Amino acid sequence: MAYRYATERRDQSDLASGNVLRSAPGHPGFPVRLADELFQRAAARLPDAPLSLWDPCCGSGHLAASVGLLHRDRLSRLLATDTDPAALSIAERNLALLTRSGLADRERGLRADAAELSKPALLERAGTAARLAERLDGLGGDLGHRVRAGDAFAPVVPEHPVDLVLTDVPYGGLTAFSGAAPAGDPVPALVRALAAVVPGHAVLAVTARTRKVPLPEGVRALERVRVGVRAAALVRAADAAA
Structure with missing residues (x-):
């Protein structure tokens, strides 16, 4: 089956980190155009209905807030979680801008x-x-949202069913995982853990600063995207759950 999505070239400088959305040292923003594209690619594989979005490695909340402001009409609610209290403090302020x-x-x-x-x-x-x-x-x-502490490697089932997981994971030594991260390459374990707590129809769009996002053995990506220094993989939760 062919999946189609439509993009438009628009000025997204209003959403640049540090403009209205807040930034802080050690908590960088995310390329807004890539966030826009990944959301649209994933949403094209989901029902044409309001979607529940979860960013389980939210950091400053820049990615989640940008998508919320760009695609409020496609979203029903938004959840942002992280293990870092300092990051969550910034994320709470950024996600407040969805009201x-x-x-x-x-x-x-x-x-x-x-x-x-x-x-x-x-x-x-x-x-x-x-x-x-x-x-x-x-x-x-206003877009309903919640920001709370949460370990992406030992996640609890979200309060509301999630349709789309969209996250930029720490990778390549630029920053570090905390919590229950396993030894070795942690990204496949992260994908497995997240897929286990969301409905099977959900799409996981995982991006990182690497040449290719590693997936669990035997799991095929719905599609892969590479832009600049970042790579992304889209996976159906039912295909990645252990």
């Missing part, structure tokens, strides 16, 4: 900082927050 009140607070804060620090660039960022609020309203308004 009108969160974006309004961000705009007010940027305008206040612009006045106090005499930095016109902050006024531009405040205008970006206002544009994102208009976009969110046009796509359906």
Whole structure:
């Protein structure tokens, strides 16, 4: 069966990390265009209905928040988990931008900082927050979400059934797994663990800074994508569950 998805070339600079979405040293953003493409590729393999999204290695929440703001009309809810308390603190603030009140607070804060620090660039960022609020309203308004601690290697079944797992995993020595990560190459074990706690129809879209995302033995990817220094693999949960 052929799967089709449609993309449009659009300016996504409003979602750049550090513009309105927050960043911090050690918690980098994710390429927004790639996040957009991976979501659309995965969503094309799922029912044409609102989808529940889970990022189990959410870090700062930049990937999850970007997808939420881009595709509010395709999403019913969003879950973001991580083992790092510092990352979760940033993720909570970024995922709050999936609400009108969160974006309004961000705009007010940027305008206040612009006045106090005499930095016109902050006024531009405040205008970006206002544009994102208009976009969110046009796509359906506030998106229900939750940010909590969670170990992707020993995950609990999410509170709501998940249709799509989309995550950028630590890989290649740039950062480290924590929690129940196994010795050796941890990514195949991560895929197995996540596939075991989501419905069989769910799609896992896993990306990392590597030439090829390794999968569990015997598991075939629905498709693979490579962009720049990142590679991604899309897998059906039923095919990857042990």
